[in-house]
């Protein structure tokens with residue numbers, strides 16, 4: 001064993017060209033492998049921001065999920081430790097620790113230090129999981145200052161520790177145990193990641209999603225950081241247990257829980273075609289939107305792909321046939337109305353999950369399934385299940401088809417209305433809204449547009465801006481709630497129309513090809529929502545975000561939507577004055593220049609109740625000047641969760657909305 005140790009430490013030295021050392025080809029690959037990961041981390045985990053940081057956890061959890069899919073693991077425990085390290089423990093068989101024949105090292109060490117080695121030595125297993133990039137746990141190891149692997153097998157605890165991926169000793173026995181499974185703890189490398197602070201909510205959303213996607217698996221998430229928990233208003237340790245018996249049946253109910261349903265049933269299928277497991281759950285609600293969420297091997301396929309295509313085809317064909325058989329199409333044709341694909345999906349919420357042995361991921365973000373055979377499998381599976389459902393449930397079938405007819409009728413009526421509006425006002429085609437104060441630069445990459453609540457704040461913003469690259473679009477009060485209205489109607493709404501026209505995009509789903517809006521003509525690379533820092537302002541910002549999320553999600557994915565953060569206070573003491581953007585900033589000022597209270601020791605606090613209270617110069621200085629302002633970028637971490645959140649925020653139910661706003665509020669205490 002002593003010899004092993006020496007060899008391994010040499011293996012990770014930089015003396016690659018040392019001819020005298022006895023390196024085998026595979027050993028050199030090991031060295032290059034993890035060095036490469038540290039040199040170009042983004043190539044392996046996407047990026048080195050918060051997203052990449054959280055990706056490390058998913059990568060480790062994925063290995064445990066594979067063990068669950070193989071049928072040997074029922075429980076995964078994820079812990080955020082006090083020092084921001086992460087522990088993932090499962091009750092599976094434990095990673096094998098015996099000698100790897102070819103590598104002459106413990107199998108555990110191979111898994112932990114060889115890129116893409118995970119599961120390779122276990123041919124019989126059905127490995128379908130794997131992070132988005134499928135890089136394996138060795139990647140996490142390489143990007144961690146320290147990692148400790150423990151395996152509980154045959155009554156013993158085996159352990160190995162790594163620094164930046166380098167083993168510190170051979171796998172050794174460190175004790176006895178009644179447990180079975182694998183425990184991984186890692187400390188993300190601060191010299192690699194922009195931030196190493198984990199966010200509970202981001203991990204919780206993914207663990208909830210994984211529990212829905214893998215029925216019967218229990219995932220617990222624990223946060224031992226008392227300070228972070230206190231910030232979230234939680235006293236002591238924070239913990240959630242995610243478990244779903246019904247799988248996607250529960251998932252679709254969760255996503256759709258704040259909408260009104262056409263009927264209570266979930267249309268559900270769980271089957272296999274040619275060795276490809278397929279699970280689908282469908283609900284119909286009374287809204288006008290279509291919400292499809294698709295997964296391949298537990299990965300959210302944001303760009304869709306063949307599985308989604310198979311689903312759409314089956315849905316359209318089966319419902320069309322039902323409508324034909326019941327003479328409904330005939331009736332519509334007499335009114336010159338033809339049903340189109342989108343009509344079948346209005347008010348539909350569905351989750352599609354397939355497990356593909358060798359997935360080909362395509363598209364810009366590698367989240368589009370390319371395997372052509374899967375389209376046929378899904379189409380067949382959904383076709384059979386839906387046909388059967390309609391036969392067995394005539395009442396529900398009628399409700400669905402009535403809704404389709406209504407959608408088609410309304411769509412045709414809306415088109416006629418739009419055409420007549422456009423005929424009357426020929427400018428509405430390509431012109432810019434009269435209220436827009438445009439910028440002079442014509443290169444969209446340099447330009448930004450502020451959507452400003454209220455005419456008076458709009459006036460200050462127009463005066464305060466840098467007119468070269470900043471455009472101002474004032475909007476009046478609340479724009480309409482896109483969650484509650486058919487999207488065709490958006491064209492009839494002035495404020496929404498102004499936003500769309502100013503952006504220069506064709507928005508919404510294009511009925512011809514079901515593709516999203518066309519962004520080629522986008523006039524500003526940044527859109528910045530500027531609203532008051534109070535509950536009303538938050539509501540307006542949410543309405544605008546919903547508009548983007550539902551009709552122009554690609555703009556959010558491309559990182560083009562922002563929220564401005566105006567200050568809440570201006571604190572002055574003598575000649576010193578500072579803008580404070582939250583209560584923590586204000587307290588810091590009071591502690592520094594006063595006696596810590598709002599009134600003591602001659603400190604003056606000016607509280608801004610709205611944007612309108614700031615003059616043009618102040619607005620520029622605090623909120624618009626790129627040198628000094630604070631912008632929040634809007635992101636979609638998790639589309640299913642965002643779907644749930646927006647429908648909840650925009651829905652009729654007040655209680656969950658209030659709770660969400662209270663939990664996420666960052667306004668001054670006065671409003672809370």
Ligand code: 0RA
Pocket residue numbers: 063064067090092093094095096119122181182
């Ligand atoms: C391959 C074979 C065996 C276990 C595993 C992989 C395994 C890997 C991971 C990663 C995280 N948790 C895990 N649990 C198990 C066991 C083969 C055997 O015991 O016969």
